[in-house]
Amino acid sequence: xxxxxxxxxxxxxxxxxxxxxxxxxxxxxxxxxxxxxxxxxxxxxxxxxxxxxxxxxxxxxxxxxxxxxxxxxxxxxxxxxxxxxxxxxxxxxxxxxxxxxxxxxxxxxxxxxxxxxxxxxxxxxxxxxxxxxxxxxxxxxxxxxxxxxxxxxxxxxxxxxxxxxxxxxxxxxxxxxxxxxxxxxxxxxxxxxxxxxxxxxxxxxxxxxxxxxxxxxxxxxxxxxxxxxxxxxxxxxxxxxxxxxxxxxxxxxxxxxxxxxxxxxxxxxxxxxxxxxxxxxxxxxxxxxxxxxxxxxxxxxxxxxxxxxxxxx
Numbered sequence: 561x562x563x564x565x566x567x568x569x570x571x572x573x574x575x576x577x578x579x580x581x582x583x584x585x586x587x588x589x590x591x592x593x594x595x596x597x598x599x600x601x602x603x604x605x606x607x608x609x610x611x612x613x614x615x616x617x618x619x620x621x622x623x624x625x626x627x628x629x630x631x632x633x634x635x636x637x638x639x640x641x642x643x644x645x646x647x648x649x650x651x652x653x654x655x656x657x658x659x660x661x662x663x664x665x666x667x668x669x670x671x672x673x674x675x676x677x678x679x680x681x682x683x684x685x686x687x688x689x690x691x692x693x694x695x696x697x698x699x700x701x702x703x704x705x706x707x708x709x710x711x712x713x714x715x716x717x718x719x720x721x722x723x724x725x726x727x728x729x730x731x732x733x734x735x736x737x738x739x740x741x742x743x744x745x746x747x748x749x750x751x752x753x754x755x756x757x758x759x760x761x762x763x764x765x766x767x768x769x770x771x772x773x774x775x776x777x778x779x780x781x782x783x784x785x786x787x788x789x790x791x792x793x794x795x796x797x798x799x800x801x802x803x804x805x806x807x808x809x810x811x812x813x814x815x816x817x818x819x820x821x822x823x824x825x826x827x828x829x830x831x832x833x834x835x836x837x838x839x840x841x842x843x844x845x846x847x848x849x850x851x852x853x854x855x856x857x858x859x860x861x862x863x864x865x866x867x868x869x870x871x872x873x
Contacts (some may be wrong), residue, residue, distance in 0.1 A: 564814065569619040569628050569642065578611045581636045585609065588631075593609040595746075653800065657687045661757055661767040661789075661801025663750050666698065666810035668742070671837050671863045672829040672856055673727045673818035677749035677812035680714065681721040681764050682802045689717050690801050697798030698811040711812035714805045722805075723756035725749055725815050728820070733859050743773035751781035753806075766790045770797040821856045829856060833863050838870070845871040 569689055571579070578599050585602045595610055602609045607621035619627055628642045665677045679846075681689065693713050695865035701707055715722060727735065727749060741744040754767055769778075771793045781789055796804045822829040825844060830837050841863065844852050850868055 567620060567622060569624050569625050571617050571632075571637070571641065572615050573611060573617045573637070574615070577636050578617075580619075581609070581632070584631060584635055587742040590634070592713055598710045655686050656682075656800045656802065658766075659683050659870075660765060660802055661764050662768060662797070662800055662804070662806045663752060663753055663769040664798065664803050664810055665746060665749065665858060666748065666792065666807065666814040669830050669833065670814070670818075671833040671841065671858060671861050672729075672831070673814055673821060674726050674859075675732050675746075676727070676751065676810040676814045677725045677746070677753040678696075678806040678813070679723045679750075679753040679767075680802050680805040681717055681757055682718070682805065686717050687801050690714065690805055695801055695804050695808065696802050698807040699718055699798070701808075706814050707808055707815065709814050710808045713811060718805070719868075720760045721757065722809055723753050723760070724809055725756065726817060728817065729856055729858060731856060733854055736858070737858075737859050744771055744777060745815070746778040747844035748781045750778050754778075754789070755782065764789065764830070766792065768792045768794070768800055768803055770803065771795045825852065825856060834862060838863055838867055841867040842870050 577675045580604075583598065584594075585604075588604070590602040590604040590609070593601045593603070595667075597614070598609070598610050598612045605621075607619065607627055609617070609619050610625070615687045617632075619632070625642070626657075633640050633642060659682065661679055661681045663677065663679045665672050665675060670864070688700075693710070695710060695714065698707060701710070723849045732745075735745050736742070739748065750769055750792050758764060767789050775791055776791075781793075782789075792793035799809055818829050818831070825848065827844060828841060829842060841853060841857060843855070845867060850871070855865065855866060857864065
């Protein structure tokens with residue numbers, strides 16, 4: 561999320577900090593009122609500040625970012641946390657600062673474009689460097705330019721300890737015909753990315769990915785090089801810096817290839833599988849015929865049948 565656009569923020573505060581905050585707000589002309597379960601409620605310029613008796617301080621409104629960064633943090637909290645919550649939380653997981661690989665994918669839920677799987681191996685030193693550089697789950701970053709910048713940082717810091725496996729729409733559709741199951745196809749892709757990165761970093765002892773199916777499916781897909789690695793899956797694995805790095809590399813390659821496909825057919829191909837995506841697909845079918853979808857889209861999506869039906873009308 562763009563921190564400048566955030567409209568809410570929550571942090572723990574002490575009684576002394578509540579008192580100090582009130583003094584700051586009174587001096588700045590904020591209006592106070594009573595609030596259930598709270599010390600008070602203060603409002604100014606469509607921004608609301610509420611310190612609850614539980615110790616939770618809630619800031620809401622369009623001025624949240626400026627309030628937190630220029631008043632609350634420097635004058636009351638004495639530390640900068642705004643925009644760094646993911647980094648601070650990451651430091652609470654010491655296992656991510658051990659040598660290991662992270663695997664993630666991009667494009668699985670997008671009708672247009674490829675499926676891209678990436679793997680990244682971190683050491684204690686590079687893991688710390690990536691956390692300090694602001695590497696986080698790519699799904700939390702809406703700006704493709706920031707994704708590109710972080711991808712460049714990751715490649716600079718990790719060198720050859722990364723691998724990216726792009727599966728273009730035509731290859732994806734052929735593979736889906738063989739596997740007949742997204743999770744089995746995804747497991748195959750995860751195994752290929754892990755094998756590729758282990759070729760460059762053979763001593764890696766452990767690999768982590770998000771939970772998307774039975775991990776034995778991935779283990780069976782691994783070839784000789786990956787058979788000895790300890791493979792782990794867990795929900796919200798993207799909080800791990802290696803998985804987050806892989807997610808950014810995969811997203812960057814997905815965006816690049818989606819743009820290239822769009823140029824090939826003379827259209828801007830949107831992400832996702834929403835009504836706008838459907839309309840763009842219908843327009844492409846009208847221009848090039850139904851076979852164009854095999855070249856730019858994942859044809860097992862229900863969107864495919866809906867597009868063909870709409871194009872016939």
